[in-house]
Amino acid sequence: RAKGLFDQNKLYYNDRMFQELIKKKEIRELLKDALRNDGFKLVYQPQINLKSGKADTFEALLRLKDEDISPGEFISVAEESNLIIDIGRWVTEAAIIQLAEWQSKGLEPKPISINFSAKQLNDLSYVDFLNDKLKKHGVTADLLEIEITETVLLEKKDKSISFLNKLKKSGVKISLDDFGTGYSSLSYLTYIELDKIKFDRSLNHKFLQDNYTDTMAGLISLFHSMNLVVVAEGIEEKENFQKLSDRGCDYIQGYLFSRPVSPAAIEKIYDHNFI
Ligand code: C2E
Ligand code: MG
Ligand code: MG
Ligand code: MG
Numbered sequence: 001r002a003k004g005l006f007d008q009n010k011l012y013y014n015d016r017m018f019q020e021l022i023k024k025k026e027i028r029e030l031l032k033d034a035l036r037n038d039g040f041k042l043v044y045q046p047q048i049n050l051k052s053g054k055a056d057t058f059e060a061l062l063r064l065k066d067e068d069i070s071p072g073e074f075i076s077v078a079e080e081s082n083l084i085i086d087i088g089r090w091v092t093e094a095a096i097i098q099l100a101e102w103q104s105k106g107l108e109p110k111p112i113s114i115n116f117s118a119k120q121l122n123d124l125s126y127v128d129f130l131n132d133k134l135k136k137h138g139v140t141a142d143l144l145e146i147e148i149t150e151t152v153l154l155e156k157k158d159k160s161i162s163f164l165n166k167l168k169k170s171g172v173k174i175s176l177d178d179f180g181t182g183y184s185s186l187s188y189l190t191y192i193e194l195d196k197i198k199f200d201r202s203l204n205h206k207f208l209q210d211n212y213t214d215t216m217a218g219l220i221s222l223f224h225s226m227n228l229v230v231v232a233e234g235i236e237e238k239e240n241f242q243k244l245s246d247r248g249c250d251y252i253q254g255y256l257f258s259r260p261v262s263p264a265a266i267e268k269i270y271d272h273n274f275i
Pocket of ligand 3: 057178198200233
């Protein structure tokens with residue numbers, strides 16, 4: 001009987017693995033199709049500067065136009081299949097085109113940040129591609145920010161450091177995304193010259209509880225001493241915004257102020273005072 005049960009579990013397990021594989025293949029096909037047929041779009045979420053009360057950087061987040069599937073599901077598939085290389089290039093140019101469009105509409109220049117996957121370190125001509133596109137669309141490099149995560153700094157350290165230094169030389173800014181979710185070793189903060197650090201939603205949730213607000217203030221001042229701009233992500237409650245503001249945080253990005261929205265919606269809140 002025990003053996004029968006075991007077999008059943010095994011069957012169920014294999015079946016689940018099979019379903020997973022099918023699902024991944026389907027997602028892979030969706031991504032390939034989107035690359036070929038203009039099926040991607042970017043939505044933007046403002047980072048609110050707590051001094052001015054206004055948005056002053058917009059994070060570009062990738063979406064599939066016609067499919068209800070989140071980046072949490074499709075980015076990992078894109079990474080496993082190397083489609084992230086072409087997708088990463090598409091995101092880069094789309095953000096640059098958006099910057100050029102806002103510029104041509106006479107809006108005050110404000111940076112866009114884009115997410116960069118560790119797998120994109122394999123895209124050896126990425127920096128040349130980026131520089132070409134900036135030139136082509138008449139956008140200066142200081143308007144573009146690249147968000148990397150710890151994994152970018154941890155994997156193949158020497159290779160990634162030289163890649164990122166080359167990127168940095170082109171004039172773009174580099175932020176460290178999702179701080180507090182991984183190893184969060186402080187030494188990688190010295191590998192390259194970072195401009196910004198983004199505290200992950202989960203870290204904020206932990207450190208905004210009453211016993212830890214001093215720790216939060218300490219963390220923020222630690223990063224200020226390293227000349228980093230501090231962004232708190234995933235802020236949904238007014239109370240947490242107030243706590244962060246009181247403790248010297250520079251920017252807040254979260255549903256409290258805005259969800260990620262279309263470029264047209266961003267234009268409506270471009271100069272809005274959120275505080
Ligand atoms: P991320 O870069 O850390 O982006 C922030 C994520 O948190 C976004 O999810 C955003 O919608 C969500 N968020 C922002 N404020 C709040 C809030 O107040 N509450 C909650 N619950 N969530 C909030 P999204 O757009 O689903 O993206 C998820 C992740 O997928 C991103 O995390 C990023 O790692 C990845 N991703 C998205 N677009 C791209 C891309 O173009 N390239 C790469 N490589 N990765 C991307
Ligand atoms: Mg990000
Ligand atoms: Mg993040
Ligand atoms: Mg992330």
